[in-house]
Structure formats: structure tokens, C-alpha cells
Amino acid sequence: MAIMNRIWFYLILLAVLAAAYNNSMEAVTKVSFDAAKTAVKLAIGLIGAMTLWLGIMKVAEEAGLLEIISRKVKCILVRLFPNVPPTHPAMSAMVMNISANMLGLGNAATPLGIKAMMELQKLNPHPERATNAMCLFLAINTSNVTLLPLGVIAVRAAAGASQPASIIFPTIFATTCSTIAAIVAAKFLARLSGEEPPPRVDSEEVNNDETKQSNPRDLAVIPKGEKLFLIFTLLLFCGLLLYRIFESPTADTFREIVSFWIVPLLMLGLLFFGYWRGVPVYEKACEGGKEGFQVAVRIIPFLVMILVAIAMFKSSGAFNYLAQLLKPITDPIGFPAEVLPVAILRPLSGSGAFGLMSEIVARAPDSFASYLASTIQGSTETTFYVLAVYFGAVGIKDPRYAVWAALFADFVGIAAAFFICKVTY
Numbered sequence: 001m002a003i004m005n006r007i008w009f010y011l012i013l014l015a016v017l018a019a020a021y022n023n024s025m026e027a028v029t030k031v032s033f034d035a036a037k038t039a040v041k042l043a044i045g046l047i048g049a050m051t052l053w054l055g056i057m058k059v060a061e062e063a064g065l066l067e068i069i070s071r072k073v074k075c076i077l078v079r080l081f082p083n084v085p086p087t088h089p090a091m092s093a094m095v096m097n098i099s100a101n102m103l104g105l106g107n108a109a110t111p112l113g114i115k116a117m118m119e120l121q122k123l124n125p126h127p128e129r130a131t132n133a134m135c136l137f138l139a140i141n142t143s144n145v146t147l148l149p150l151g152v153i154a155v156r157a158a159a160g161a162s163q164p165a166s167i168i169f170p171t172i173f174a175t176t177c178s179t180i181a182a183i184v185a186a187k188f189l190a191r192l193s194g195e196e197p198p199p200r201v202d203s204e205e206v207n208n209d210e211t212k213q214s215n216p217r218d219l220a221v222i223p224k225g226e227k228l229f230l231i232f233t234l235l236l237f238c239g240l241l242l243y244r245i246f247e248s249p250t251a252d253t254f255r256e257i258v259s260f261w262i263v264p265l266l267m268l269g270l271l272f273f274g275y276w277r278g279v280p281v282y283e284k285a286c287e288g289g290k291e292g293f294q295v296a297v298r299i300i301p302f303l304v305m306i307l308v309a310i311a312m313f314k315s316s317g318a319f320n321y322l323a324q325l326l327k328p329i330t331d332p333i334g335f336p337a338e339v340l341p342v343a344i345l346r347p348l349s350g351s352g353a354f355g356l357m358s359e360i361v362a363r364a365p366d367s368f369a370s371y372l373a374s375t376i377q378g379s380t381e382t383t384f385y386v387l388a389v390y391f392g393a394v395g396i397k398d399p400r401y402a403v404w405a406a407l408f409a410d411f412v413g414i415a416a417a418f419f420i421c422k423v424t425y
Helices: 003-022 025-062 065-077 089-102 106-121 132-142 150-159 164-192 203-214 224-247 251-260 262-276 281-298 300-315 318-333 340-345 350-363 368-379 383-394 402-424
Strands: none
Touching: 003 025, 003 300, 003 318, 003 402, 025 089, 025 106, 025 262, 025 281, 025 300, 065 089, 065 262, 089 106, 089 132, 106 132, 106 281, 106 383, 132 164, 132 383, 132 402, 150 164, 150 350, 150 368, 164 368, 164 402, 224 262, 262 281, 281 300, 281 383, 300 318, 300 383, 318 340, 340 350, 340 368, 350 368, 368 402, 383 402
């Protein structure tokens, strides 16, 4: 039986038992319906992001950008993903997802990650069972190196922390450790699971890809006058960006540029490349957007089921019992009791963990507990949400060892965050 079946069943079973013991059935009943509504709202919110970003990715794909990126990075990823052809679109899609995660661009990272998973599914010989490449990619995704935890920094700044950005180095350290742990765990578990069947590569698809590379797509030719205008506007934009930086060269300016400029820059860069190569950008964006809309609708059942189970588990009081159960282990090493719920809840509920972290930071912004909670929040991922969304988008029913690899990476990330915070606080 797939591990997600057991996890989902026992989350609900323990929630109902805890609710019966605590006489909180009314609260659990209410939160189950509320969580179902929240899941649908979340999925509807994803429809817009998915439609937009898969549309933009379609433009980049038609322009040949994904092939170019694949060739550039194949030396890095070919050893990690030996069953993925070096020039396959999955390679470049994974790179773009990982890059977006590193920069803290969650709204862009999720559609790019789903795009990568969809490309990996094309190579899957067993469409309902995750491949080694899928498991490794998901484990890396949930533990991705984070350079700029902008949301957490903003909370710390709003709470009046003396050094709101001081968590950047601890976050980089913790996420580096968790990413290494994810790769090691996924590779080890892949060996234990036995040899995987060769990837499913359609010969017709391979021929089409070779044709595309040797004989570029029939793209429009941009007149020289328009090309000069595009170059001028690009230089003008770069000038405005440099002026904005040197006008007020402060940390706040840098954070503003990173927070608000990167997403429009990424969008413009991908579309600019496509338009320059003669791609009908509007038509192709709409074509790719249709696919994004269908994917976003397809993940609704997966989101509803996992978010309802997590909400019931938390509301019933079972989550508090779990925290109490772990206190004899965490107390002797000096792990703050108020931060423990953040560490436990983070793989289950990103918004819940964020709320707990915000409360700790607001109460004592310069305390060790605040420092540690902020680092944990910035250096770990909502593992079960990512599992539900990514695997649900491509119809995977058996995630194999992906859950264990991701949870092990979460544990290493939390342990590394505690260690580095102890050293640097």
C-alpha cells in the first residue's frame, strides 16, 4: 500500500480519536469543511498563476530557450538524473524551478515545478508510479537551497528586530544541508528499491526534437528597425534599474528590488527572448495557459484531501500531543519549547507554521526563539502540500520513497538550523 494512503488515513484516525478524548468533535467537524473550502480557494488561486506561468513557459519553449538551458546545465544534472535525457525539456524546467525557489519566488516556483513534473511524467514507464527522477526532484524541491527568505525577513522587520536580515546566512547553511541530505536519501532509497525500468521515450517525439534542433521552428523575422528599438528599450530599462540602485544604495532598496523586480524581470526576459526569436508570444502564451488551467483544476481533489486531514489533526489536539511527546528529546539540548510546534507543523502547513513563527517574532523579535523560528520557517518547505500538488498534477498515486526522502531532508534542515543558530546567535 502506498505510503500516502497510510499517512492520510492515520492523520484522520488520530484526529478523530484525539477529538473524542478532548471532546472537540464540533471543532474538528467545522474545520474539516473550512479546510475543504480553503483548499478549493487555494486551487482557484493557483489557476491564475498556473495559466500565466505555463503560458510564458510555452513561449520560452517555442523559442528554444529550454533546449539552450538543457545543454548548458546537463553537465551538472546528468549525474543526478541519469534516466532523464540531457536535452529533455524536463532538465531545463527543473533548473528554472530550483532557481525560482532559491530566490524565494514561490508564486513562480510552483508552476515551474509542476511543468518539470509534467515533463518527467512523459518519460515515466508506469504513469501512476513515481520514477526515481520524480522522487529526487521532489525531495530537492522540498529542501531547496534558499538565498533570500524575503517573507520571513519582512515579518522580522515589521516586528522591529534589530537585524531582520541576519537569518540569511543560517538559512543558506540549513537549506544547503537539507538539500545534500535530500539527494543522499533519495539516491540511497533508490538503490534499495531496485533497478528502475528504462524511461519511456517516444521515438516520434525524439525525431521531432531532433528536427527542431537541426531545423529551427518556422518563426517570424523581426525587422531590423524593430530590433534596434527593442535593444534601445532594453538598455533604457537597465539604465533605470542602475539609477534606482545607485540613487539609494541601501539594504531596503536591495530588498525592494529583489522582492518586487525579479518576477516582472523574469516574465519580461522570457517573453523578450521569445519575441526576439519571432515567436507569436500572445498565441503561444494562450496555448500554454490552457494546459495550466487544466492542471490547476486537476489538483483540487488532492489538495482537498491532504489539507482537510492536516486541519483535522491540528484542530483535534493530536498535534499538541505530538509536540509533548517530543519535548523529552528537545528539552535536554536546549531547543525552545515555543519553537517546537513551528518545526513540527512546517512540513504539514506552511500558513500555520508561518502564523506561529510570526507570533514568536512579534513577542520577542531579538530572542533566540525568534531567530531559530525564523530560520526554520525560511529553510524548510511544506512537504505534504508539495507532494499533493506536484504528484496530483500528473496523476501519481504511488510516491514510493519520496515522502521519506523529503521528511528526512526536513529533519536535517531543522537540525542544521538549530546548530547554526546556536553557533551564530
